[in-house]
Amino acid sequence: MKAKKIRILLIEDNRLLREGLTVMLRKQQDMQVVETVGNGENILAIMGKYKPDVLLLDLGLRSRSSMNLVKLVKKNFSGSKIIVMDLIPLQADVLEFVEAGVSGFILKDATVNEFLKTIRSVVKGLQVLPPNLTGSLFSQIVEHAISGSTPSAIIESVRMTKREKQVIELISEGHTNKEIAQELHLSTYTIKSHVHNILEKLALSTRVQIAKYLHDSKKIDSANKDISLLDE
Numbered sequence: 001m002k003a004k005k006i007r008i009l010l011i012e013d014n015r016l017l018r019e020g021l022t023v024m025l026r027k028q029q030d031m032q033v034v035e036t037v038g039n040g041e042n043i044l045a046i047m048g049k050y051k052p053d054v055l056l057l058d059l060g061l062r063s064r065s066s067m068n069l070v071k072l073v074k075k076n077f078s079g080s081k082i083i084v085m086d087l088i089p090l091q092a093d094v095l096e097f098v099e100a101g102v103s104g105f106i107l108k109d110a111t112v113n114e115f116l117k118t119i120r121s122v123v124k125g126l127q128v129l130p131p132n133l134t135g136s137l138f139s140q141i142v143e144h145a146i147s148g149s150t151p152s153a154i155i156e157s158v159r160m161t162k163r164e165k166q167v168i169e170l171i172s173e174g175h176t177n178k179e180i181a182q183e184l185h186l187s188t189y190t191i192k193s194h195v196h197n198i199l200e201k202l203a204l205s206t207r208v209q210i211a212k213y214l215h216d217s218k219k220i221d222s223a224n225k226d227i228s229l230l231d232e
Contacts, residue, residue, distance in 0.1 A: 008034065031116075040066070056083050
C-alpha cells in the first residue's frame with residue numbers, strides 16, 4: 001500500500017517563483033501539488049475542492065491580505081496546516097500569524113532541503129519558526145502564544161542582570177547611552193555593551209524597540225519580584 005502523499009496548495013503571486021516551487025515540490029515522492037494560484041481569490045472554494053494537507057502562502061500577497069486568508073482557512077478548514085513564505089518576516093508578523101493559526105515559516109532564501117524539511121515537519125505537527133528566531137526570547141513568546149498562556153510569564157524566564165534591568169528602565173525613559181553612563185557611573189562603552197546584550201536577549205534590533213517592548217508589555221515593573229536577577 002502506497003503511503004499517502006502530502007497534498008499541497010500553493011498561493012504565490014510571483015509567477016516565476018510559483019512555477020519554480022511547483023516543479024521542485026512535484027519531484028518529491030511524498031508530496032502532491034494539488035493546485036497553484038496567484039492570489040487568494042475563491043480560497044474557500046479551492047480549499048473545499050482539494051482539501052490540502054498544507055497551504056503554502058506568500059506573506060506579502062499584493063492582491064489580498066494574507067492574514068485574512070489565514071483566518072478564513074483556519075475558521076473553515078482547521079485541519080489544514082498553513083506555512084507562510086517570506087523573505088525576512090518581522091517578529092511582529094511572526095507572532096501575529098502564529099496567533100492566527102500558522103504552523104510554520106519558510107524563508108524565501110532557504111535551501112531546498114530546509115524548504116522540504118519545514119513542510120514535512122509541519123505535517124507531523126511541529127511548529128517551525130524562522131531559523132534566526134529559534135532559541136531566542138521571541139521564540140518563547142511564540143511558544144506561549146501557541147499554548148494560549150499569557151506572555152507575562154515570559155519575562156520571568158529571561159536571565160537579566162540587575163544592571164541590564166537598570167539600563168532597560170533608563171532607555172524606556174528616553175536616556176541616551178551617555179546619559180545612562182553618567183547616571184550609573186559607568187563608561188559609555190560599558191553601556192553600549194549592556195544594550196547589545198539586552199537586544200540579544202530580547203531578540204530586538206533597536207533601542208526604540210526596547211522602550212516599546214517595556215511600554216507595551218509593562219512586564220519589567222510588574223514582574224520585579226519574579227524576574228531572575230543575576231549579579232553584574
